[in-house]
Amino acid sequence: MIALLTGKIAYKSLDHVIVDVGGVGYRVTVPLSTFYQLPDDGLVQLQIHTNVKEDAISLYGFLTPAEKAMFALLLSVSGVGPKLAVNILSNIPAKDLRTALGQGDIRRLSAVPGIGKKTAERLSLELKDKVARLAPFSTDEHSATTIEPTATSLDDALSALVNLGYKDAQARKVLESLEVAPEAGLEEILKGALKVLMK
Known part of the structure; x- marks a missing residue:
């Protein structure tokens, strides 16, 4: 069973990453909480939960235990x-x-x-x-990582919200109502939208 992966990020998307470990790429599904903290490149270490089914082995990754x-x-x-x-x-x-x-x-x-x-x-x-009964959370477990803003941040945010189960119209309305700078990154937009949606 795979419990930990350390390698380079070969590909990064809103719901999964591919981690290159010694030339082998592992597809790892990640929640947005982990996605926000991942660097765009360089080494990363993910805590892995391995889920085994009859027809597939799936990996789920997290930055913290x-x-x-x-x-x-x-x-x-x-x-x-x-x-x-x-x-x-x-x-x-x-x-x-x-x-x-x-x-x-x-x-x-x-x-x-x-x-x-x-x-x-x-x-x-x-x-x-x-x-x-869980161990207490460390105060430095979620150090902030800057994600570079892109021209398609709003489109990516809309796609992420729809993938999370929100209705397209509802997600669009919230995104349109957000007061964010034009150059705002995906992380900032998603966090703002989720705050509104979770009220």
């Missing part, structure tokens, strides 16, 4: 698969998710596309005690 632990906890809940767990971590950072689960914040949890009230209640019920 805390994110990986939250992902594994989410998978322990009946009805939550890897895709939904990644979607949850893309919408709610691991530290905030831990707080929401610990406090039984159903409203915050059910604001994530793909999670209804019943699923949110089940997540809170099953994980409330488990998150309390």
Whole structure:
């Protein structure tokens, strides 16, 4: 089982990266919380969760052990698969998710596309005690990384929001209402849009 990958980023997109480890490219699905922190090139080390099915082996990557632990906890809940767990971590950072689960914040949890009230209640019920036993978050786990702005940042942000489960019209409306500089990068736009959508 693959638990850690260290290599160069050969390709980077909103939902996955390809990490070149000694000439072998590993496709790794990542949540937005990890994507925001990845450099455009150079060495990267990802904590890996390996998911094995009959027809596929999928890798899910995280920058910190805390994110990986939250992902594994989410998978322990009946009805939550890897895709939904990644979607949850893309919408709610691991530290905030831990707080929401610990406090039984159903409203915050059910604001994530793909999670209804019943699923949110089940997540809170099953994980409330488990998150309390997790190791505390390090204060420097999410050091900021600058992502270069591009001309297609708004288009990329729209695509990311739609992939996360938001309706196209809803995502467009939020993006149009955001007050961001024309040269704003994808990370800044996505964070702003998700703040509005999660209210």
